[in-house]
Amino acid sequence: MSRVVWHITMSLDGFIAGPDDAMDWAFPSSGPSRIADDVMNTTGAILAGRRWHDVATAKYGGRQGIYGGKWNGPVFVLTHRPPEASADPEITFLQTSVEEAVAAGKEAADDKNLEIFGANLAAQCLDAALIDEIVVHVAPVLLGDGVRLYGVAGERRQVALERTDLGESGEQTSLRFRVTRH
Amino acid sequence: MSRVVWHITMSLDGFIAGPDDAMDWAFPSSGPSRIADDVMNTTGAILAGRRWHDVATAKYGGRQGIYGGKWNGPVFVLTHRPPEASADPEITFLQTSVEEAVAAGKEAADDKNLEIFGANLAAQCLDAALIDEIVVHVAPVLLGDGVRLYGVAGERRQVALERTDLGESGEQTSLRFRVTRH
Numbered sequence: 001m002s003r004v005v006w007h008i009t010m011s012l013d014g015f016i017a018g019p020d021d022a023m024d025w026a027f028p029s030s031g032p033s034r035i036a037d038d039v040m041n042t043t044g045a046i047l048a049g050r051r052w053h054d055v056a057t058a059k060y061g062g063r064q065g066i067y068g069g070k071w072n073g074p075v076f077v078l079t080h081r082p083p084e085a086s087a088d089p090e091i092t093f094l095q096t097s098v099e100e101a102v103a104a105g106k107e108a109a110d111d112k113n114l115e116i117f118g119a120n121l122a123a124q125c126l127d128a129a130l131i132d133e134i135v136v137h138v139a140p141v142l143l144g145d146g147v148r149l150y151g152v153a154g155e156r157r158q159v160a161l162e163r164t165d166l167g168e169s170g171e172q173t174s175l176r177f178r179v180t181r182h
Numbered sequence: 183m184s185r186v187v188w189h190i191t192m193s194l195d196g197f198i199a200g201p202d203d204a205m206d207w208a209f210p211s212s213g214p215s216r217i218a219d220d221v222m223n224t225t226g227a228i229l230a231g232r233r234w235h236d237v238a239t240a241k242y243g244g245r246q247g248i249y250g251g252k253w254n255g256p257v258f259v260l261t262h263r264p265p266e267a268s269a270d271p272e273i274t275f276l277q278t279s280v281e282e283a284v285a286a287g288k289e290a291a292d293d294k295n296l297e298i299f300g301a302n303l304a305a306q307c308l309d310a311a312l313i314d315e316i317v318v319h320v321a322p323v324l325l326g327d328g329v330r331l332y333g334v335a336g337e338r339r340q341v342a343l344e345r346t347d348l349g350e351s352g353e354q355t356s357l358r359f360r361v362t363r364h
Contacts, residue, residue: 012318012343012359013332014196025340126324136194138320140343140359142308142332150195150324158207161194161322166348166355173348173357177194177322 015146031170044112047105049121050079197328213352226294229287231303232261
């Protein structure tokens with residue numbers, strides 16, 4: 001049974017990107033990661049948000065930049081406004097509901113997991129009770145401003161978690177949680 | 183030589199209090215903590231912000247609630263508007279600059295550390311390069327809104343950290359950092 005896993009790096013103060021989508025704070029402290037390898041090896045498909053797509057394509061090699069090119073599989077991007085001509089034929093754009101996008105991603109993941117990229121999409125999935133696990137790498141830095149892990153728009157409810165794994169990834173601290181109550 | 187240690191519990195998404203200063207999310211997951219005991223045993227004095235004082239006095243026993251009553255020492259509260267009659271004679275109110283308050287606290291801590299309570303005060307101390315260490319207990323919950331760990335007011339600069347300890351405190355994850363660059 002596919003699980004839906006949100007995989008993300010954040011600053012200690014809860015930002016997943018700095019102002020202007022800056023990610024330069026995240027890379028210097030990253031390193032070999034048992035937990036990230038676990039996630040990668042059990043991922044059958046990725047569902048990303050439009051912001052992830054735009055930033056990844058512009059700055060980090062798009063589809064080819066995922067896990068440094070070590071992972072292969074279908075990548076979906078959920079968006080209300082798919083680009084007319086995608087720069088990357090390996091990305092499939094979905095114009096549908098979050099529920100249907102997750103269902104399509106799980107189907108494509110087969111017996112592996114569906115991985116979620118992007119905080120806005122993940123917040124929508126959390127609100128719809130579609131996320132099973134959260135894997136967070138905490139970088140040793142305070143940013144003070146940027147894109148928040150959870151708090152993108154509107155009113156949020158508390159989401160209760162249970163920590164299921166803990167490890168170090170370079171200088172980052174990796175935490176794995178099961179979502180226990182939305 | 184006294185160090186200045188900011189000690190705090192936060193949600194996974196970077197909030198140190200929920201809406202209306204709610205802290206009910208923090209307690210259920212707390213538990214025996216080697217790292218919190220380390221901090222308590224090396225603390226000679228505490229410097230808190232006014233919000234901490236007001237919430238602690240109203241809800242959590244004020245001075246007596248600190249470390250469940252297991253810690254003794256001088257407690258200072260930095261505020262522009264000290265109460266006319268304090269409900270707690272064991273708290274000393276300071277009406278001065280952050281720099282002078284920290285200096286007074288370190289003097290009172292003698293050869294032990296000065297512990298900082300409160301995010302607003304801690305942010306001011308960080309901006310003035312007065313914090314040496316940050317100890318954060320990460321509770322397994324997403325709050326979505328509340329008082330942010332770092333981002334109280336105005337523009338923040340990046341603060342670089344180095345993780346020096348990692349442990350579990352009940353169901354919370356405890357991280358200790360040295361501030362390496364303000």
